[in-house]
Amino acid sequence: MTGAAASLPQLSRGSAALRVSTSRSLASLASRSAFSLASSPAARASVLRSGTAVRAFSAQSCQRSTRNASPKACQPLHSQFFSARRPGTPGTIIPITSPATAAAIRNASTHTEKVVETVASKAPFKHLIFRGLAWIGGSIVFIGLGVVAFFIYDYNTYKEGAEHDDISVSNLALNPRRGGPKNLPLYEVQIDDADCDERLRTKDKPKLVILGGGWGSVAMLKELNPDDYHVTVISPTNYFLFTPMLPSATVGTLELKSLVEPIRRIIKRVNGHFLRARAEDVDFSYKLVEVAQTDHRGKETRFYVPYDKLVIGVGSVTNPHGVKGLENCYFLKDIDDARKIRNKVVQNLEIACLPTTPDDERRRLLSFVISGGGPTGVEFAAELYDMLNEDLSKHYPRLLRNEISVHLVQSRSHILNTYDETVSKYAEARFLRDQVDVLTNSRVNEVKPDRIIFTQKSEDGTPITKELPMGLCLWSTGVSQPDFCHRLAEKLGDAQTNRHALETDTHLRLNGTPLGDVYAIGDCSTVQNNVADHIITFVRSLAWKHGKDPETLEIHFSDWRRIAADVKKKFPQAVAHLKRLDKLFAEFDKDHSGTLDFGELRELLKQIDSKLTSLPATAQRAHQQGQYLARKFNKMARAAPGMHANEMIDGDLDAAVYKAFEYYHLGSLAYIGNSAVFELGSYNVSGGLWAVYAWRSVYFAQSVSMRTRILLMMDWFKRGIFGRDLVSF
Numbered sequence: 001m002t003g004a005a006a007s008l009p010q011l012s013r014g015s016a017a018l019r020v021s022t023s024r025s026l027a028s029l030a031s032r033s034a035f036s037l038a039s040s041p042a043a044r045a046s047v048l049r050s051g052t053a054v055r056a057f058s059a060q061s062c063q064r065s066t067r068n069a070s071p072k073a074c075q076p077l078h079s080q081f082f083s084a085r086r087p088g089t090p091g092t093i094i095p096i097t098s099p100a101t102a103a104a105i106r107n108a109s110t111h112t113e114k115v116v117e118t119v120a121s122k123a124p125f126k127h128l129i130f131r132g133l134a135w136i137g138g139s140i141v142f143i144g145l146g147v148v149a150f151f152i153y154d155y156n157t158y159k160e161g162a163e164h165d166d167i168s169v170s171n172l173a174l175n176p177r178r179g180g181p182k183n184l185p186l187y188e189v190q191i192d193d194a195d196c197d198e199r200l201r202t203k204d205k206p207k208l209v210i211l212g213g214g215w216g217s218v219a220m221l222k223e224l225n226p227d228d229y230h231v232t233v234i235s236p237t238n239y240f241l242f243t244p245m246l247p248s249a250t251v252g253t254l255e256l257k258s259l260v261e262p263i264r265r266i267i268k269r270v271n272g273h274f275l276r277a278r279a280e281d282v283d284f285s286y287k288l289v290e291v292a293q294t295d296h297r298g299k300e301t302r303f304y305v306p307y308d309k310l311v312i313g314v315g316s317v318t319n320p321h322g323v324k325g326l327e328n329c330y331f332l333k334d335i336d337d338a339r340k341i342r343n344k345v346v347q348n349l350e351i352a353c354l355p356t357t358p359d360d361e362r363r364r365l366l367s368f369v370i371s372g373g374g375p376t377g378v379e380f381a382a383e384l385y386d387m388l389n390e391d392l393s394k395h396y397p398r399l400l401r402n403e404i405s406v407h408l409v410q411s412r413s414h415i416l417n418t419y420d421e422t423v424s425k426y427a428e429a430r431f432l433r434d435q436v437d438v439l440t441n442s443r444v445n446e447v448k449p450d451r452i453i454f455t456q457k458s459e460d461g462t463p464i465t466k467e468l469p470m471g472l473c474l475w476s477t478g479v480s481q482p483d484f485c486h487r488l489a490e491k492l493g494d495a496q497t498n499r500h501a502l503e504t505d506t507h508l509r510l511n512g513t514p515l516g517d518v519y520a521i522g523d524c525s526t527v528q529n530n531v532a533d534h535i536i537t538f539v540r541s542l543a544w545k546h547g548k549d550p551e552t553l554e555i556h557f558s559d560w561r562r563i564a565a566d567v568k569k570k571f572p573q574a575v576a577h578l579k580r581l582d583k584l585f586a587e588f589d590k591d592h593s594g595t596l597d598f599g600e601l602r603e604l605l606k607q608i609d610s611k612l613t614s615l616p617a618t619a620q621r622a623h624q625q626g627q628y629l630a631r632k633f634n635k636m637a638r639a640a641p642g643m644h645a646n647e648m649i650d651g652d653l654d655a656a657v658y659k660a661f662e663y664y665h666l667g668s669l670a671y672i673g674n675s676a677v678f679e680l681g682s683y684n685v686s687g688g689l690w691a692v693y694a695w696r697s698v699y700f701a702q703s704v705s706m707r708t709r710i711l712l713m714m715d716w717f718k719r720g721i722f723g724r725d726l727v728s729f
């Protein structure tokens with residue numbers, strides 16, 4: 001390098017013209033490399049000032065050569081070389097005086113390119129290292145700042161001294177007066193009514209009492225305007241449970257706490273009050289809810305909570321179908337159920353490992369039976385299989401893997417029978433592959449402590465009774481009404497005709513109660529689809545009003561159009577069945593008279609009735625109903641001053657301010673063991689792990705709070721890295 005540098009002064013004095021052939025790209029590359037390699041600030045500055053690679057190289061050569069030679073040695077070279085060039089870009093004409101000079105230039109130029117190439121080939125690598133180090137340094141600083149910020153925040157969340165403020169609590173709250181039909185304490189004023197300004201603002205607002213803290217109630221609480229009602233939630237559990245992921249908590253894929261959100265945190269938004277108690281009864285004429293709870297002496301205590309509006313969202317209980325021995329089964333409705341199942345599964349695995357456990361007993365302990373092939377049963381079977389397949393072999397003796405069996409007993413001919421047939425067939429094929437034993441057309445008759453007895457229909461339809469040893473039996477065979485709802489239905493007599501749920505009208509008002517007082521949402525309720533009865537009563541009254549006998553009434557097509565419009569308004573679910581009014585009219589005009597008589601109209605409406613199915617008992621429905629009620633109540637609160645001014649206090653106020661409830665089915669999904677199925681309207685999608693990620697994303701988005709979302713993420717991450725926690729508490 002030094003030699004090359006030394007020959008360059010002579011070149012600059014040449015007089016012949018020669019085009020310097022350093023390419024622009026090479027020049028810039030060398031320039032960058034030279035910059036990164038230059039060790040002193042002066043050298044870097046020099047490189048920055050120079051516009052070409054040659055300049056950069058010269059600056060660098062100068063730097064390096066000074067290590068061996070005197071600083072002045074490169075000075076002439078540097079200045080003369082540059083002075084030989086005319087100002088301009090590469091390709092500048094340099095006068096050359098002799099052929100020797102030209103050759104020297106060529107040699108020097110080739111040498112320069114070679115050196116530049118060497119520098120260039122090393123430079124990107126070093127450059128990358130520099131950038132990498134810069135990124136790492138930056139990230140460390142960033143994370144460090146984050147940690148410091150967190151500690152500063154965390155430090156401020158601790159309280160040193162207790163707050164000692166005067167608290168204003170009404171005497172009526174501390175010593176409630178007694179009253180109502182049973183002369184129980186009346187909880188008219190709550191002990192935290194005057195706790196803060198926000199609470200004081202709602203103190204005298206209409207009392208809205210919500211029974212239950214499940215899907216329906218929470219959807220309502222999240223949508224309700226904060227200052228419109230004095231809200232009280234009554235529930236025996238003080239958390240909201242995210243049920244769709246409950247099967248994942250039974251085997252440790254998710255932690256129990258990731259699926260629950262404290263109800264007090266949710267009601268804070270509406271400045272609400274919470275009572276951890278169980279609703280036992282409702283007195284509709286006194287507008288009182290009778291509530292029971294165990295008091296400080298461990299005895300049951302009862303009191304009344306008054307309401308202006310009552311929302312019943314107490315959910316459902318597992319349907320026992322009258323089967324004997326259900327005390328030997330496990331259920332999956334609540335977080336405590338999930339905890340019990342998890343403990344039992346792990347306990348069975350541990351006992352199966354003991355040297356004293358005989359072979360057949362080991363097989364029994366490792367035989368897991370699920371009664372019910374609906375989404376809950378299928379998802380539990382899938383989760384159980386995943387756990388046994390992925391974690392068992394890692395931590396337990398391999399023998400166990402060979403002796404484990406999972407059996408799914410389903411009374412119908414397919415599992416997931418409420419889904420499209422392709423979806424249930426996909427799930428069955430998947431289970432067949434995973435060796436999950438699907439027993440269709442089978443009905444459990446009795447559950448003994450160590451086995452189930454069931455009947456399976458053979459191919460020719462003959463029932464065959466069989467026995468299956470089991471170490472755990474999960475009972476998940478549909479839902480039925482809680483006792484509380486039974487009691488209310490009995491009280492309301494003829495207004496309640498459904499044995500499985502409380503009947504409401506399409507505005508979700510409980511049938512048989514004063515209009516606008518009591519509503520029912522979610523699993524505990526069903527929307528009555530009595531289109532025929534409703535319209536016939538309507539037509540009858542219309543006929544009598546016009547002095548006509550309804551039985552002799554002739555309905556023209558224009559009348560039918562008006563009737564259909566009324567049906568659509570009151571029963572939005574019927575819209576789909578009232579599309580071709582002319583066709584329907586013609587179909588039921590049996591005598592082709594061009595009019596419908598009363599009997600023909602009744603038949604037509606009955607047909608529509610029969611097509612309206614009852615709404616599914618799902619979180620999706622409960623959520624939509626909760627949102628619907630909240631929006632309606634918000635509107636009613638806004639309309640209230642005007643209504644009072646116009647003395648509109650009675651009548652169908654709900655219908656006056658808001659439309660009837662309409663359910664939109666957004667689709668169904670189910671997890672079936674490292675794969676998932678989606679039913680989206682007329683489209684069915686099923687797939688492996690990508691579908692599982694999509695399934696998780698849906699529930700991640702639907703999760704009730706950021707807290708639960710973060711916990712879910714951490715659980716999935718933990719499962720991936722460390723596997724499931726196979727421990728029992």
Ligand SMILES: Cc1cc2nc3c(=O)[nH]c(=O)nc-3n(C[C@H](O)[C@H](O)[C@H](O)COP(=O)(O)OP(=O)(O)OC[C@H]3O[C@@H](n4cnc5c(N)ncnc54)[C@H](O)[C@@H]3O)c2cc1C
Binds near residue numbers: 246247316
């Ligand atoms: C394991 C499992 C998985 C599920 N998966 C799905 C799914 O993937 N998709 C889907 O759409 N649906 C699913 N569901 C169904 C869904 O959870 C229910 O449809 C939904 O919870 C119904 O909501 P709800 O508000 O009516 O009642 P719930 O959510 O059951 O809430 C009822 C509330 O009422 C309280 N309560 C009970 N009795 C009383 C009383 N006497 N007084 C006061 N409060 C009371 C309870 O403590 C609870 O807080 C699943 C259910 C289970 C059990």
